[in-house]
Amino acid sequence: MNILYISHLHPPADAPLKNMGGMQRVSMQLVETLSNNTEVTINTIKLEASWGNIGLKTTLFLVDNVVKLPDLAEKYKADVILFSSMVTASLAPFIRKRLRIPMVTINHGHDVTLSVGIYQKYLKKVFQSLDGVISVSHATREASIKRGLDPAKGIALPNGFNPDEFGSMECDKHIAREALKDQLGLQLNGEKILLTTGRLVRRKGHTWFIDQVMPKIKSDVCYIILGDGPEMKSIIESAETSKVKDKIKLLGRQSDQLLKMAYCAADLFIMPNIKVPGDMEGFGIVMLEANLMRTPVIASDLEGIKDVIESGVNGYKITTGDSNEFAKTIDRVLENELAELSEKCRSYVFDKFTWENVSKRYIHFLSEVIQKYKNS
DSSP states (O other): OEEEEEEEEEOOTTOTGGGOOHHHHHHHHHHHHHHTOTTOEEEEEEEEOOGGGHHHHHHHHHHHHHHHHHHHHHHTTOSEEEESSHHHHTTHHHHGGGOSSOEEEEEOSHHHHOOOHHHHHHHHHHHHHOSEEEESSHHHHHHHHHTTOOGGGEEEOOOOBOTTTTTTSOOOHHHHHHHHHHHHTOOOSSOEEEEEESOOOGGGOHHHIIIIIGGGOOSOEEEEEEOOSTTHHHHHHHHHHOTTGGGEEEOOOOOHHHHHHHHHHOSEEEEOOOOOTTOOOOOOHHHHHHHHTTOOEEEESOGGGGGTOOBTTTEEEEOTTOHHHHHHHHHHIIIIIHHHHHHHHHHHHHHHOBHHHHHHHHHHHHHHHHHHHHHO
16 A cells, blocks of 8 residues: 655654644654555655744645645555645645545544634535545544534544553653652652643643642642643643642653653643633543553543543543542542552553554555545
């Protein structure tokens, strides 16, 4: 199978850390995995851009490929075009009549629900022009169907992880905890560590967790937030006015190596998402990364999170907005279930979410789309 992969989600080589988010990491790992598969030849047309100029560069990238993409498909003798998101898939209506191969997109959540009127109206045309849609969760697939996707074209396949990146690191929680204290200058004694990482956006629920859950937790805990984003100011304000402000550590964006150390040092990973109109959690790759380091997840039972967490196996899903249940579950797990969950969660994600396994399902779906297109 010859795949032509189109992506605007790759960070610049000279500054990967500052411009790397979950979708960017997923895109890069998927390309790497498919490249290593002997059944597949993959050629990539990718935009490398920083967060600061990604809007303008993406627009120019799309305009350029409206003209070039049909010729590139012939040049590379592609059997299928695979778009990295609905953003790049927006090319589909413009090039459909000039292509003789099928087009498939991956979609992630926010690229489907983005609350811009003209974009939402255009999505139906995009879905009509595509031959297949891979949604990273069942919630994302349902959101796509509501916006005009023919259910027969779509499938829900999870994101994966690369065990060579995280799984090969030995995780001794005591050693990682001491190293984290030293490198970040943290004053930690016997507290259990609750960890949140990722881009700080409203749907992640950081301020809600600080305001509504932290004061109700009876266990001796320290809540560490790693990451940066538009909600940083409001999170800082909530932390500074909290009754338990001494237990909250906002540490900003850190290196990948320190991030892995934090996953290992943590006792629980926290994903306290809230409902935000026009936004959604498509999947949540950070939960898999935490599980790899034997850190169970306590998360809101919302959107794409539903596809990642199996309660009692790799963590627990909590009714969205129920601060009492969130706090009680954290206390119960820390007191009675932590050791068992810590072992089960790592095995669970290796069985279900490695890119090696997930990519086989990608290839199977793409093969079906290609065959269906040839027979149409």
